Amino acid sequence: MLSSILAHAPALQTVIPLVAAPLCVLIGQRNIAWGITVLASLLTACVSVFLMMETLDGSVISYHLGGWAPPLGIEYRVDIVNAFVLFIVGMTGALVAIYARASIEREIDPDLHVYFYTAYLLCLTGLLGVTITGDAFNVFVFLEISSLSTYTLVALGAGRDQRALTASYNYLIMGTIGATFFVIGIGFLYMMTGTLNMADLAERIANMGDNRVIRVAFVFILVGIGLKLAMFPLHLWLPNAYSYAPSVVSVFLAATATKVAVYVLLRFAFTVFGFDYPFQAATLSWVLMPLALIAMFAMSIVAIFQSDLKRMLAYSSVAQIGYILLGVSMLSKPGLMAGIIHLFNHAVTKGALFMAVGIFVLRYGSSRIEDLRGAGRTMPWTAAAFVAGGLGLIGVPLTTGFISKWYLITAAFESNDWWLALLIVGSSLIAVFYVWRVVEALYLAEPEGKPAVSSAPLSMVLPTWALVLASLYFGIDAELTSKAASTAADLLIEATQFDSPAEPAKAVPGAIGAAANGE
């Protein structure tokens, strides 16, 4: 019984939250809706753990949707690269679901709670779908499912601050432009190859060699995904969206949405276009790397001058994405590995930080640094959680941040770019400033007023500490993360040698069957 269910684990990964989402609206009771959300996201998390355990040794699960064999049908292809990202999304998804109830109590109008849970589950579905699918057009469809629900989630912050509406609107405009660029890229690839299956695309592109259309496709995909992952000059939607969204939405987006977009970039850049594609190598090292470096410095400096805690963390997120992209753009196995490790570590750290901020907002009704003066004494546990997360951002030993930076610096030395190592250390020092500003306000200032709410509910404190402890645990024992990242990096580099799909690809004009791509 169980084994026959587990055989469909890849499908269940997206189906569970997708089915649960409309149930929340249909039932219409917010407490029951919360129960459904927690149950669905816990099940999803279990499935993601199962998939990760199955693929940790480097094996690949290929699931044919509806029994249609790829490359004509849609394939869900799980290897350690996306299983690792599924694990991140699944785990954060479950913790955020538990955390959500108490947090939205004060931030969102009770009548809207049911819709919050629905949008949240749809967003989860979208993010998991983007990660798990092996079909290029399917990525777009899931990307839009997650984006449209994200716009709604961000706009729900209007109960607290009307600027959430304009933040959401601007995100909608930029996000849609990004997604449309991505589709243009896919369209060019389809024109050249006549297929949408990623493994199949990789093979055909490798056989075709370099040409102008493939280059244009690559650039469109890079820019489109760059918008979604807040790559430095394309990050303008992010600070407003993170700071005006309800706290719990900020947690979820910061920990998962941008990470999933980074995964899509990795998948396309390395699996589809091939690790050794010269045009891509040039673009990554001459365009992406400088942008990543600018992000690391400029955004960390901007973060120092923010008066709002959420906005500060948002800018810091753009900077941290810079580290991930820096690792990726080194175009070496250690660099890629460092990028993937930081993807995980940053998700955990930023998730914990935003959760702590959510508790501050619950008790003080504000996330402005000056309103939180002396909170270290009135709420020691939450403040301690924030400090632990902050240390992780700086990269102090015994936190995950240290592990990430250790791998990044090692990768820099291995490719003889000692100046990169200097820059990494230098930008980490800037993080000391913005984290210190908060620590100073929390611990060294006299408490001004009493918090409006006397104590934070356990359903918020426990998920926060779960993430904080995870960030400390993986900072000490990085075996699981480094093993997963190392296997993932190997898979991405060797991606062009994927085992060929079940159907002989050349014989089919790549057109007729994949109609399942439709609705």
Place this chain on the structure above:
Amino acid sequence: MFEDLTLDFIIQRYNYWMVIILMVTGLYIVVSRGNLVKKVIGLNLFQTAVFMLYISIGKVIGGTAPIYTDNPDEVYSNPLPHVLILTAIVVGVATMAVGMALIVRIRERYGTIEEDEIAEIEQKLDRQEAA
């Protein structure tokens, strides 16, 4: 690099030219207009241009609709891009709906849908917060 850029080359690819013009017009509207509704319409135009790109590449000259006939020499147009675009149209409509719904809410809270007036109100809010 441009030695193959003859008049024939340009005319044969007229579908691309139309798509490019439509696409750039859409993007230009998004960037240049201050009215939120016009921006969403521009965005929709931009998306529609991409739909046209997909649909036009699926066309085979002399091909009919892909419905099976007994004639073995029948040439069919490629239906896959059309099916993909059906999905993309749904996505486009949903995006437009969410965008319009947001605009309604913005109008309720700000009393305007002009970008510069909204920016003014938001600056005022920022200043109040800082004070």
